[in-house]
Amino acid sequence: MASIDEIAPETDSPFDGKPVEQLDQVVIRFCGDSGDGMQLVGTQFTNVSAVFGNDVSTFPDFPAEIRAPAGTLSGVSGFQLHFSSHDIFTPGDAVDTLVAMNPAALKANVADLKRGGLLIVNEDSYDQKNVEKAGYASNPLDDEIALQGFQVHRVPMTRLTRDAVDGLGLSPKEAERCKNFFALGLVYWLYGRDATPTREWVEKKFARTPSLIEANLNALKAGSVYGEVTESFATHFQVPPAELPPGTYRKITGNEALAVGMATAAKLANAELLYSGYPITPASDILHELSKLKHFGVRTFQAEDEIAAMSATVGAAFGGVLAVTASSGPGICLKGEAMGLGMITELPMVIIDVQRGGPSTGLPTKTEQSDLLMAMFGRNGESPLPIVAPATPGDCFFMMQEALRIAIEFMVPVILLSDGYVANGAEPWRIPELSDLKPLRKRHPQPLTNGQAEKGFHAYERDERLVRPWAKPGTTGLEHRIGGLEKSDGSGNVDYDPDNHAHMTATRAEKVAGIADHIPEQDVEGPDHGKVLVVSWGGTYGAVRTAVRQLIREGEAVAHAHLRYLNPFPRNLESLFSQYDRILVPELNNGQLSVLLRSQFLTETVGLNKIQGKPFLVQEVVKSIRELL
Amino acid sequence: MSTELPVLTDKDFASDQEVRWCPRCGDYSILKQMQKVLPGLGIPKENFVFVSGIGCSSRFPYYMNTYGFHSIHGRAPAIATGVKLANPDLQVWVITGDGDSLSIGGNHLMHAIRRNVDLKIILFNNQIYGLTKGQYSPTSPTGSRTKSTPYGSLDTPLNPLCVAIGSEASFVARSVDVDIKHLQATLKRAAEHKGTAFVEVYQDCNVFNSGAFKYAQSKAEKADNVVVLEQGRPLIFGKNRDKGIRVTGLLTPEVVTLGDNIREDDLLFHDEKAEEPSLAFMLARMRRPEFPEPIGVFRCIDRPTYNEAVEDQVTMAVEKEGEGDIEALFRKGDTWEVQ
Numbered sequence: 014m015a016s017i018d019e020i021a022p023e024t025d026s027p028f029d030g031k032p033v034e035q036l037d038q039v040v041i042r043f044c045g046d047s048g049d050g051m052q053l054v055g056t057q058f059t060n061v062s063a064v065f066g067n068d069v070s071t072f073p074d075f076p077a078e079i080r081a082p083a084g085t086l087s088g089v090s091g092f093q094l095h096f097s098s099h100d101i102f103t104p105g106d107a108v109d110t111l112v113a114m115n116p117a118a119l120k121a122n123v124a125d126l127k128r129g130g131l132l133i134v135n136e137d138s139y140d141q142k143n144v145e146k147a148g149y150a151s152n153p154l155d156d157e158i159a160l161q162g163f164q165v166h167r168v169p170m171t172r173l174t175r176d177a178v179d180g181l182g183l184s185p186k187e188a189e190r191c192k193n194f195f196a197l198g199l200v201y202w203l204y205g206r207d208a209t210p211t212r213e214w215v216e217k218k219f220a221r222t223p224s225l226i227e228a229n230l231n232a233l234k235a236g237s238v239y240g241e242v243t244e245s246f247a248t249h250f251q252v253p254p255a256e257l258p259p260g261t262y263r264k265i266t267g268n269e270a271l272a273v274g275m276a277t278a279a280k281l282a283n284a285e286l287l288y289s290g291y292p293i294t295p296a297s298d299i300l301h302e303l304s305k306l307k308h309f310g311v312r313t314f315q316a317e318d319e320i321a322a323m324s325a326t327v328g329a330a331f332g333g334v335l336a337v338t339a340s341s342g343p344g345i346c347l348k349g350e351a352m353g354l355g356m357i358t359e360l361p362m363v364i365i366d367v368q369r370g371g372p373s374t375g376l377p378t379k380t381e382q383s384d385l386l387m388a389m390f391g392r393n394g395e396s397p398l399p400i401v402a403p404a405t406p407g408d409c410f411f412m413m414q415e416a417l418r419i420a421i422e423f424m425v426p427v428i429l430l431s432d433g434y435v436a437n438g439a440e441p442w443r444i445p446e447l448s449d450l451k452p453l454r455k456r457h458p459q460p461l462t463n464g465q466a467e468k469g470f471h472a473y474e475r476d477e478r479l480v481r482p483w484a485k486p487g488t489t490g491l492e493h494r495i496g497g498l499e500k501s502d503g504s505g506n507v508d509y510d511p512d513n514h515a516h517m518t519a520t521r522a523e524k525v526a527g528i529a530d531h532i533p534e535q536d537v538e539g540p541d542h543g544k545v546l547v548v549s550w551g552g553t554y555g556a557v558r559t560a561v562r563q564l565i566r567e568g569e570a571v572a573h574a575h576l577r578y579l580n581p582f583p584r585n586l587e588s589l590f591s592q593y594d595r596i597l598v599p600e601l602n603n604g605q606l607s608v609l610l611r612s613q614f615l616t617e618t619v620g621l622n623k624i625q626g627k628p629f630l631v632q633e634v635v636k637s638i639r640e641l642l
Numbered sequence: 643m644s645t646e647l648p649v650l651t652d653k654d655f656a657s658d659q660e661v662r663w664c665p666r667c668g669d670y671s672i673l674k675q676m677q678k679v680l681p682g683l684g685i686p687k688e689n690f691v692f693v694s695g696i697g698c699s700s701r702f703p704y705y706m707n708t709y710g711f712h713s714i715h716g717r718a719p720a721i722a723t724g725v726k727l728a729n730p731d732l733q734v735w736v737i738t739g740d741g742d743s744l745s746i747g748g749n750h751l752m753h754a755i756r757r758n759v760d761l762k763i764i765l766f767n768n769q770i771y772g773l774t775k776g777q778y779s780p781t782s783p784t785g786s787r788t789k790s791t792p793y794g795s796l797d798t799p800l801n802p803l804c805v806a807i808g809s810e811a812s813f814v815a816r817s818v819d820v821d822i823k824h825l826q827a828t829l830k831r832a833a834e835h836k837g838t839a840f841v842e843v844y845q846d847c848n849v850f851n852s853g854a855f856k857y858a859q860s861k862a863e864k865a866d867n868v869v870v871l872e873q874g875r876p877l878i879f880g881k882n883r884d885k886g887i888r889v890t891g892l893l894t895p896e897v898v899t900l901g902d903n904i905r906e907d908d909l910l911f912h913d914e915k916a917e918e919p920s921l922a923f924m925l926a927r928m929r930r931p932e933f934p935e936p937i938g939v940f941r942c943i944d945r946p947t948y949n950e951a952v953e954d955q956v957t958m959a960v961e962k963e964g965e966g967d968i969e970a971l972f973r974k975g976d977t978w979e980v981q
Contacts, residue, residue: 060975060976064977065978066978066980256980257980258980259981260979261980262977262980263973263974263978264975264976273971273972276968277968280968287724287728306966306971307956307958307960308956308959308963308965308966309968311966312727312952314727316720316753317720317750317753320717320750321717321720321749322720324713324720324721324750325721325727326724327713327721327724328711328721328722328723328726328728329725329727329728330724331725332728332732334729354713358711444973444977445972447969486691487709487729487732489686489688490688491709492687492688492707492708492709494657494659494703494709494710494711494712495710496703496704497713498712506659507704
């Protein structure tokens, strides 16, 4: 179990008469068949824990198939939640409490349960058929040796759920479907959670079918009562609220934060925003979220394919609005050509890549960081684009606005690299003050009067930062033509001159490199010199930060630099490297950031690479750092 | 300040760029007719946008003194959709060719049309890839001998108008590059249509596919090979205007000769407003040598446009939810205070 601070005395509400044990953190994982509603109960538990004041970090893990054959290993869906009384950065390495709704879920997950951990199973689903489907020779619940060391709770959830909803006129199937709420009720009791937000959610969700409201609430209550009255649970646990910086908080996922970030940017810039997308896991939720925000001046366009989504984004940028598209690896491949068009026409837009396991279709629902080099180099010709990468779900809000800011200040498409882990994971988010956010200003040249228009408008006349004007169609006197052919600097007319092409290639690269003067310097957590600097980017932030903190606490000379700006790099990055003996670069790929660091700074790096579709465990990072000490 | 628009001429729409099509290319005429039609539309010059893909025809925007975007192969309808959604006040034209719009860009063409985005799509059909120097295109007749098909092409060609009609087009028309008056009238009709206006223009590539449409271009031949569609008028053609199209059975066309037994009233009367697209489809499928090929407006119906629907939904959302409040959005769902 998680460390136990003290044995708390018996208390009143929300706990009943049983003793309460105080813990400072718990990792719980719900797992079952993909039709068992595990993502739903995981999300509900996250909500009530966040509202209670715990710090939370989640890891939803589900199969790519919507309904894999019931009861099989390939259909197992899981949701892991880490909640604590201090600040945390990861969903946790090992599980304290595992709720396994069927034998397949047990088989796929039991290896992650800590010795001494709580194992709660739905006994009713461990019948011969399901046992065989999971590939067990006999009922694993009867295998005392295998389950030795766990606190096993065999709960007849299906039967008790049926009893709880009896008389409501539900079909046997509908009745059984409520068993996830029974399981939820039981763990709510176990951790003394207030179920009010979940009850309200059920009432809203099933408003049209009152019998389902009653059924799910009955099941929820039955689960809780089960914990209270049966002998099998002797204690329950309390995880006090965390001490987070003061403010108002909400729970947010990475994809939600991107959507909110976009709507906010549109508001701050007093601009319209066109978001074009094509359904793809794990990016689709951005489209879902934004399509609810039409009243914020957001237009969403579900295009016929990825190429059209990218092309419409280029068109919208030309048209003068904030233009964003999102996809995942395979879709970004398709967008490549039109991204190049955005690059050479020097129009502002943001392309979000929510990375997943690749190559090709790869692992659609699993996380990876293997699109970094594609973001850098995945277009024909010399076409460098700025790249940013949020570190956490909440950070998506800020980096989305940074991406748009860079795009419109520098007239350039910007790539934002998220990943499945950041996109679907949730954390408490301290709600910002609008007045604290950086302003976002769109600038368009003014109409030309007749006299001025004589000289013509020069679409590629650059300012001191090499940025060309963003002339909106519809503006008198600024008529001009752009396109994918090389153009003459200044006038923007088609130009095949060799020296001009060299000049334009260099100018576009120089403009992007110059962005380094307009982004924050790289910060470091830990000593400003020492033995190891760990350099990470994207969604590995939590695991790396937790690992580095652990070693710092142990007195090691280790520091952490987490990059949110990947192209260009922060100005001071190279000088930081010389302050440490070794550079460790943990990545969920085969060493892509290392390639960039080595080629740009001629510095030696050591890679920690994992390509399993799963995030780093803290202990994997700790071990890798120790090897360099 | 006067609200009247300045009087524009075709010269106002010509850019300062040297036109670089092969001498006698059909594109010159289309460019010229466009420059003649636009001044009469009552639209400020700065509100025109020309978007093109890749190919000979797609150089078109460079020669128009309007906003223009010469984009990438096949994607012009998607880019134009983005432009139109960004600013619905613009009049957005798409200039494309048979390879650009029906081969690499077939998907975007189909979807722009079925959405009825308010775009004017002009397809220059020359039945050949000209810019890449002479490969057969999706509209080349089966058996075409080209650089990539020395033994003759094997594919069945696409009929652009049938593709458009099958995609629920609200406006479908055809014209011919050198038929100056007809082309001007057709472009004008397209410009005035609300929704996707799809126009196929028979265009001569005199270098790689010379004379492909001579039957519809030459004064001597066209009267017998082309029937001009006019709303509410019977389909009559021929040098002596003595031939017509009659429909029998389930929309089966036949060529008849006007005379004692057959009067004008027996002929097919054109109805571009027909709700059902069957008539337009039948006309689009009429091909030489069995039939004269129709030119003119095949279909012109009212249908809600996508861009208006997008704006209406935004208006409706604002009416329903009120103007978006960012701070309320931040606080959506459950929130809690940390002291």
